[in-house]
Amino acid sequence: MRDVPHKARSAAMRKARGSELLVSIVRDKYLYFMLIPFVLYYAIFYYMPFQGLRLAFMDYKPFLGMAGSKWVGFDNFAEFFNGPYFTRIIRNTLLISLYNMIFSFPVPIILAILFNELRNRKFRVFVQTISYMPHFISTVVIAGLVVNFLSPSTGIVNILLEKMGFDSVYFLTKPEYFRIIFVIQGIWATAGFSSIIYFSSLMSIDSSQYEAAMIDGAGRFKQILHVTLPGLLPTIGIMLLLGIGNIMNIGYEMIILLYQPITYETADVVGSFVYRLGIQNADYSMSTAVGLFNGIISLVLVLTANRISKKISEVSIM
């Protein structure tokens, strides 16, 4: 082998590696056949749309088509940043996310701890099962419940308010109520189901830790404080980071069912704005630009959250 010139040797190795690849492809040919529809699906439905991101840098006119429309560089972005809606939708998006963090985020954690404190297993499983139920009800139906219950003339909420001597309020036309309505429906719809992840990590806490705490004379409260909560901390941390990664992604599918022009001031978020621009106003270019801007911010947030998560807990959320 020593006599073989260097070049020829590496060529031989490359050849060997090449044929090794060929052998493995032939060996796994069925696996590759299986992958064909799967890969095609991702290519056509997830990756082909990316070429449409061109729209963000064009002044797209549907009747001119992609080829006939003008390129405008970053004009759409500049227009968006300087436009009247930029601050409004960013503010609303961040505020609703903040409200969610403060009001919605702790609820499933508290629920999981309280479930865990129930002595009667059958009762516990029953309550848990009931609490998951709203998760199976569609966005449209939940929106229907909200809209009808809050109706000023025939809704149960206003009927009860009037009975108690208050004036009826058309809540969904009052900008000041929108965010809190949105957050409350969100808690009702998701808290029970979200408690599962915390409850399952409670279950994995070593019972010897509780025994040790008991021997040290810790009562139930101290056990919650010194065993349960620390045991939950990694999960809470991961969920918090996931939440931060999703700050820019508010459930706009619900928003567009609940908001009205009169409440856009407090209700319009990035997602609903993208929808209104693109689908209702057929402003493809502007809508794509705003969506792209939001997508990049979200990606940066997620990647940062993931990096932090890896560093502190050695658990990757990806």
Place this chain on the structure above:
Amino acid sequence: MNRTKGEKIFGWFNIILMLMIMLVTLYPLYYVVIASFSDPVAVSTGKVTILPSGFALDSFNKVVHMENLWKSYGNTVFYSVAGTIISLALTILGAYPLSKKRLKGRKLITFFVLVTMWFSAGMMPTYQNFQNLGLLDTRIGVLLCFAIDSFNVILLRTFFENVPDSMEESAKVDGANDWTILTRIYLPLSVPALATITMYYFVGRWNSYFWSMLLLKDQDLVPLQVLLKKLIVEVSYNVNEAVDMSASVMTEQTIVYATIVIAVLPMLILYPFIQKFFVKGIMVGAIKG
């Protein structure tokens, strides 16, 4: 076990709290049900809060005779069943090869699958893609729209990875190819995971409205949720704008509630049976980290 007085009080307090949580969760649904078959005038004057008042099936009678409602119901059944089959097939065909560590190119493909969980082209490019493919206003468009959920691919791939390699090796010795190994060994072993994924896809399809709304203009093709948006969300806004308390507005309200009952009934019947699969899926996801 010895419990201090404080702990006992807390125990009772907790049970009361749980009962309240159940009440808050169930009352909206309970109210819809009792209102739907109560006397419309009683409902809109606030006589119905805890118990139904009067007994009128008029609202249901009207709903049952809404032809478009049943058409959209049929569409939803079709989209949910056919769509779930397509989704499941595609997910299996992806997850199985990607679970094989020996497969060349596995990492690259997995990377492309993962990317879609964090970054997508966005609403308009995706919409335009469907337009370019000629899939607007077609059933096949709805079926293919977000047919694969990357999260489910990863879930199933992880499950397949945990099947011991010796199963595959011994089948290979017996001359089985990858296709038979998948269908004869892996799929039967993965029934719990497959059931979970099936439920995810099915419930997701049944309850989704957004992309069907975007893709379909033809009212004969729309699924239930898209029609419901018109019947229970938008109608109510119109009702709200009409300040007069005419009889028609009052009946309208109970019709809306009856429509909601008919729309959520199948899911509420199925839910006790399918919820455990969801719980299991969350647990698997949680262990994966």
